[in-house]
Amino acid sequence: MNLFTLELRKHRLLIAGLALLLLVWGAWLARGVTGGDPLLTLGLALSSLLAIAPFGVLVPIVLARALAGEAAGPLAFLLASPRSGLAHVAARFGVGFAALGVYYAALVATVHWVAAAAGVRYDAWLPLAVWAYTIAGWTAPLLALGLVYGLLVSAYRPGRGGQIVAVAASAGVLAGWSWLGRFALERLGFLPQLPLPLVVLPEKVGRFLGVAGGPLDLKTALEPLVQGVPTAPIWVGLFVTLALLAVAARLWEEAEWA
Amino acid sequence: MLVELQEVTRRFGANVAVDGLSLVLPAGEVVGLLGTNGAGKSTTLKLLAGLLYPEAGEVRVEGKPPRRVRGRIAFLPERGQLYEWLDAKGAVGLFTTLYPDFRPRRFYELLEQLEVPQRSLSQMSKGQRARFLLAATLARKVRLYLLDEPLGGVDLITRDRILAALVSEWREDATYLLSTHEVAEAEGIFDRAVFMKEGRVVLSASAEELRERGQSVAQAFREVLA
Numbered sequence: 001m002n003l004f005t006l007e008l009r010k011h012r013l014l015i016a017g018l019a020l021l022l023l024v025w026g027a028w029l030a031r032g033v034t035g036g037d038p039l040l041t042l043g044l045a046l047s048s049l050l051a052i053a054p055f056g057v058l059v060p061i062v063l064a065r066a067l068a069g070e071a072a073g074p075l076a077f078l079l080a081s082p083r084s085g086l087a088h089v090a091a092r093f094g095v096g097f098a099a100l101g102v103y104y105a106a107l108v109a110t111v112h113w114v115a116a117a118a119g120v121r122y123d124a125w126l127p128l129a130v131w132a133y134t135i136a137g138w139t140a141p142l143l144a145l146g147l148v149y150g151l152l153v154s155a156y157r158p159g160r161g162g163q164i165v166a167v168a169a170s171a172g173v174l175a176g177w178s179w180l181g182r183f184a185l186e187r188l189g190f191l192p193q194l195p196l197p198l199v200v201l202p203e204k205v206g207r208f209l210g211v212a213g214g215p216l217d218l219k220t221a222l223e224p225l226v227q228g229v230p231t232a233p234i235w236v237g238l239f240v241t242l243a244l245l246a247v248a249a250r251l252w253e254e255a256e257w258a
Numbered sequence: 259m260l261v262e263l264q265e266v267t268r269r270f271g272a273n274v275a276v277d278g279l280s281l282v283l284p285a286g287e288v289v290g291l292l293g294t295n296g297a298g299k300s301t302t303l304k305l306l307a308g309l310l311y312p313e314a315g316e317v318r319v320e321g322k323p324p325r326r327v328r329g330r331i332a333f334l335p336e337r338g339q340l341y342e343w344l345d346a347k348g349a350v351g352l353f354t355t356l357y358p359d360f361r362p363r364r365f366y367e368l369l370e371q372l373e374v375p376q377r378s379l380s381q382m383s384k385g386q387r388a389r390f391l392l393a394a395t396l397a398r399k400v401r402l403y404l405l406d407e408p409l410g411g412v413d414l415i416t417r418d419r420i421l422a423a424l425v426s427e428w429r430e431d432a433t434y435l436l437s438t439h440e441v442a443e444a445e446g447i448f449d450r451a452v453f454m455k456e457g458r459v460v461l462s463a464s465a466e467e468l469r470e471r472g473q474s475v476a477q478a479f480r481e482v483l484a
Contacts, residue, residue, distance in 0.1 A: 002355050006341055073339035077394075080307055081356035082329035253325075257309045258270070 003091035014062050015099050022106050025052055029114055038118040045114045056103055059096045060146025067150030085252030089147060089245055096143045104134050119202040126197045137237040144244035151248055155255030184232035191235055193228030260285040260433050266315035268301055275301040277457035286430045288447050291437040292479055293454035299437035300336055303404045307333040319402055334395040336406040342380040349394055357398050365397035372419050385412040396427050405436035417443050445475035453482045
């Protein structure tokens with residue numbers, strides 16, 4: 001059994017929980033598509049997506065907590081091994097990344113299916129791009145941050161004062177995230193951009209919004225405002241992830257484990 | 259010398275766990291690290307395993323800091339745990355991943371010798387788990403074995419099995435350093451006994467030296483640490 005398999009099995013309850021959540025959500029939407037109004041179901045799918053997508057945050061939280069809980073248990077055997085910390089950190093990150101990768105792929109695929117049933121047309125690459133954006137810009141850095149946090153807590157066991165600092169630091173993380181986003185969009189505009197995707201909404205939506213004359217072409221409507229979709233957040237997200245993983249691996253190898 | 263600790267000090271807050279400890283151990287000895295609770299035995303073993311850093315002094319294994327020779331040190335923690343669903347086959351997979359020197363065949367032999375049942379850890383008793391983890395530790399081929407309380411909390415029969423396994427595992431090029439309270443049961447296997455009190459070594463004597471003094475390890479334990 002390799003480290004990846006062990007970590008996967010260790011977190012099987014969390015993964016099963018996420019899978020169940022997806023199944024229930026998918027079944028609810030499928031009933032709306034087949035037995036109700038697909039366009040209305042698309043609206044429900046998009047609004048409920050806002051509620052269901054943040055559940056992915058559970059994965060980094062659980063991984064971080066698991067590290068703290070293991071310091072006196074399996075971790076002693078893992079820590080004493082001559083394998084590099086990067087191998088261990090990569091196994092944990094790999095499990096989280098695989099779980100969340102599949103989770104968000106399933107979310108995107110479900111919305112894609114409902115949108116197709118509702119008569120929305122768009123470029124074939126759009127779902128993949130949305131998924132890549134989510135994974136690189138949000139999921140991967142968050143997971144890596146969770147590992148660093150978990151390792152810091154397990155290695156240094158902060159007291160009450162340290163926990164207050166950690167909570168304050170969490171607010172700092174949000175500010176840092178926002179700053180990085182602005183930095184990516186404002187200063188890294190020279191990085192490649194994706195073309196504006198073609199998105200055509202059915203005529204019914206156009207009528208509802210008071211736009212007459214057939215299906216609503218969002219690309220044509222947006223073109224005067226924006227020329228493309230920047231990929232800078234993806235590159236920044238990947239860079240931050242790698243930097244955090246390097247910190248986590250270093251902590252793993254260098255921290256004390258009482 | 260395989261193991262060298264020179265004037266090593268380690269505190270945890272106000273508590274001085276190891277206080278100016280000096281100790282030198284050659285290869286090829288089974289060494290008992292003996293002392294009462296809080297004497298600094300576990301901290302000493304963790305310093306040697308590279309899990310802790312000394313605040314003062316130097317720790318050397320094969321002349322290098324322990325973290326640089328982690329591949330040649332096997333450490334059995336006092337409250338060792340593993341993934342609960344692991345059985346022998348799963349443990350072989352894990353330990354061969356973690357440790358290139360792990361010997362699966364020897365592991366199975368040790369499990370048999372220690373009479374560990376073929377089931378997952380979650381279905382084992384405390385003693386069986388302890389033996390399972392000891393087998394996994396001893397199945398590595400390294401120069402230094404650090405065993406923290408391998409005899410703690412197990413019955414007399416299990417103790418005998420563990421001691422027999424240790425004796426059968428002995429190699430000339432390796433040193434076995436085990437901390438224990440079970441002095442009377444274990445004394446037959448020690449080449450050397452190191453007595454610790456309040457973070458210091460108060461006596462380090464070979465079995466021969468103790469015999470010359472006309473003392474058993476247990477008697478020396480009572481005399482030195484009382």
